[in-house]
Amino acid sequence: MNPEVLLISIFLPVIVAVIAILIPRSIKGLREFISVLGGVVLVYIAWLLFDYKNLTLNLPWFNWLGFDLRLYHFNAFTLLWINIFGLLISLYSIIKMADHPRVKEYYFYLFLTIGFANGAILADNFVVLLMFWEGLLLTLYGFITLGNTENTQRTATKAFIINGFCDFCMIFGIALLWYLTGKASLSEISHEPVRATGLYLLSFIMIMIGALGKGGAMPFHTWIPDAAIDAPVSFMAFLPGALEKLLGIFLLTRISFELFVIKDTPASVILMIIGSITIVLAVLMALIQKDYKKLLSFHAISQYGYMVLGLGTALPIGIIGGIFHMLNNAIYKSGLFMIAGAVEHRTGTTEMKKLGGLKDEMPITAICYLILAAAISGIWPLNGFVSKELVIHGAYETGFVIFAIAGWVGAIFTFLSFLKAGHSIFLGPRNKELPKIKEAESTFLIPMIILAVLCVVFGVYNYIPFKYFFEPLLEMHPEAMSHHYDFSAHALDLINPVAAVSIFMLLIGLVIHLYGWNKAEKRAYMASEVIHKLPVLSTLYDWSEARFFDIYEQGVKFLRGLAHILYVAIDRPIDYFYERTVTLTGQAFTKILQYAHNGHYANYLAWCIAGLTIIVYFILSIIK
Numbered sequence: 001m002n003p004e005v006l007l008i009s010i011f012l013p014v015i016v017a018v019i020a021i022l023i024p025r026s027i028k029g030l031r032e033f034i035s036v037l038g039g040v041v042l043v044y045i046a047w048l049l050f051d052y053k054n055l056t057l058n059l060p061w062f063n064w065l066g067f068d069l070r071l072y073h074f075n076a077f078t079l080l081w082i083n084i085f086g087l088l089i090s091l092y093s094i095i096k097m098a099d100h101p102r103v104k105e106y107y108f109y110l111f112l113t114i115g116f117a118n119g120a121i122l123a124d125n126f127v128v129l130l131m132f133w134e135g136l137l138l139t140l141y142g143f144i145t146l147g148n149t150e151n152t153q154r155t156a157t158k159a160f161i162i163n164g165f166c167d168f169c170m171i172f173g174i175a176l177l178w179y180l181t182g183k184a185s186l187s188e189i190s191h192e193p194v195r196a197t198g199l200y201l202l203s204f205i206m207i208m209i210g211a212l213g214k215g216g217a218m219p220f221h222t223w224i225p226d227a228a229i230d231a232p233v234s235f236m237a238f239l240p241g242a243l244e245k246l247l248g249i250f251l252l253t254r255i256s257f258e259l260f261v262i263k264d265t266p267a268s269v270i271l272m273i274i275g276s277i278t279i280v281l282a283v284l285m286a287l288i289q290k291d292y293k294k295l296l297s298f299h300a301i302s303q304y305g306y307m308v309l310g311l312g313t314a315l316p317i318g319i320i321g322g323i324f325h326m327l328n329n330a331i332y333k334s335g336l337f338m339i340a341g342a343v344e345h346r347t348g349t350t351e352m353k354k355l356g357g358l359k360d361e362m363p364i365t366a367i368c369y370l371i372l373a374a375a376i377s378g379i380w381p382l383n384g385f386v387s388k389e390l391v392i393h394g395a396y397e398t399g400f401v402i403f404a405i406a407g408w409v410g411a412i413f414t415f416l417s418f419l420k421a422g423h424s425i426f427l428g429p430r431n432k433e434l435p436k437i438k439e440a441e442s443t444f445l446i447p448m449i450i451l452a453v454l455c456v457v458f459g460v461y462n463y464i465p466f467k468y469f470f471e472p473l474l475e476m477h478p479e480a481m482s483h484h485y486d487f488s489a490h491a492l493d494l495i496n497p498v499a500a501v502s503i504f505m506l507l508i509g510l511v512i513h514l515y516g517w518n519k520a521e522k523r524a525y526m527a528s529e530v531i532h533k534l535p536v537l538s539t540l541y542d543w544s545e546a547r548f549f550d551i552y553e554q555g556v557k558f559l560r561g562l563a564h565i566l567y568v569a570i571d572r573p574i575d576y577f578y579e580r581t582v583t584l585t586g587q588a589f590t591k592i593l594q595y596a597h598n599g600h601y602a603n604y605l606a607w608c609i610a611g612l613t614i615i616v617y618f619i620l621s622i623i624k
Contacts, residue, residue: 166213173206318394
């Protein structure tokens with residue numbers, strides 16, 4: 001295959017983006033048709049590339065650097081799924097975004113994002129990687145501005161600043177690694193990966209921040225819940241729900257196991273700590289949300305923690321679990337956001353207290369929710385159970401049981417959250433204030449059904465993703481080809497202590513929900529209040545609601561305080577000095593001039609003679 005076909009994956013979506021924004025609104029359906037057609041072509045090309053899996057393109061660019069692209073199994077796998085999700089979102093958006101006043105810009109940002117993402121995945125040197133990576137920052141900002149709430153612009157700015165800071169750290173880390181190795185090519189460094197110690201550890205941490213920021217790990221997560229309310233739901237289904245997790249984990253995997261060696265280094269422990277904290281704190285915040293979209297946004301953060309934890313174990317079972325969870329999360333999280341959009345489209349709200357009993361009017365949507373929510377909760381035999389157990393197994397085998405406990409705690413509260421959401425939205429009495437509604441349109445249902453089916457297939461027949469997606473990755477870790485690899489829903493030993501504990505944790509979650517529901521007078525959306533009011537957690541929730549953990553808000557407060565200090569310590573003294581010296585001197589000089597210019601002709605004649613004398617003296621000195 002001609003390696004220049006790699007360029008098609010990058011520039012075809014850019015062309016579709018330009019066409020989409022140029023098509024007049026008066027031509028109905030053409031923009032949507034071209035977007036779906038473009039999505040189909042991109043998936044077809046990605047499938048061909050996935051089957052080929054080995055291409056390198058080096059185009060002359062600068063004397064010292066080329067436009068280098070490389071295709072191998074891992075990025076071919078990621079490329080395929082990026083474009084699959086792009087196609088599903090294009091299909092989903094046909095009706096969802098049809099009446100949006102800025103629909104032209106929406107499709108422009110959508111396909112520009114796909115093009116930049118494909119470029120970042122295929123990049124084989126740091127400059128090309130950063131070029132596309134920073135392009136994604138611009139489209140992120142543009143996407144969020146498409147929202148129609150009063151806080152949209154503020155949320156877009158917040159997302160831009162947080163991600164911009166993370167990208168700045170990433171640039172610093174890349175520059176340091178380039179300086180230390182003398183190489184800009186990712187392939188060249190991967191031939192001799194460096195151990196993450198000393199300055200190399202600093203480089204790893206800086207690049208890691210870029211990957212964590214892209215995926216929304218704590219503490220770089222705070223823009224995501226705001227965007228859930230202020231940005232279009234299809235944006236949430238595509239970027240925070242799917243694409244950014246794929247990109248973040250792709251980069252984190254590459255630096256952790258291709259550019260660096262993190263096993264038995266502080267980098268491994270750092271990743272596991274960040275992953276565990278992200279799992280627990282984000283899921284605790286998800287638990288108390290009353291808006292379904294905001295609940296999903298915190299779960300998008302929490303599930304990223306499982307991926308980071310899996311990679312941090314630096315063990316084959318954890319690594320594959322983290323990558324598998326990356327794919328699984330993108331599948332069910334994107335689907336769950338699509339369900340939010342379908343419910344919002346029909347009812348006009350995603351506030352759970354205003355919903356209820358929708359299973360009768362939206363039965364297919366309810367079934368999709370049941371499958372997708374069970375998958376994210378880690379219920380056997382769906383895909384989320386398999387990947388989550390692999391991650392927890394990996395954490396357990398490191399010897400740091402605390403990290404496995406974090407995974408179990410996350411599983412309890414994830415299940416509890418989706419019991420609450422499903423009970424509030426689809427079960428219980430119907431809200432009488434809701435208008436008469438009907439099932440979502442086919443363009444909503446088709447992507448949701450596809451994603452729900454994938455959750456079942458990748459769980460029950462998990463040898464399919466293992467064989468086609470993960471087995472080639474295990475070649476880098478031959479020791480993984482053991483009982484850990486034979487981890488199918490049929491062969492899984494449910495007596496295994498780790499799996500048994502996970503199932504027990506889910507039962508605890510069910511008991512807590514029923515207790516909370518009964519205590520809240522059978523108001524399902526209030527079922528989690530029993531957790532909210534616990535002594536330590538209530539304080540934690542108060543701090544969180546006061547945005548104590550929001551690095552953006554705290555950063556703004558810090559800068560305001562710093563500005564006040566600088567104003568008092570520097571600006572005011574300078575102003576005082578100016579007023580007491582320059583101003584007073586000027587006033588004194590003015591008085592002298594006023595005294596000299598008193599209206600007496602004799603004084604003026606004296607000034608003229610003095611001036612003439614100076615001029616004559618100056619001319620004579622030049623002549624000499």
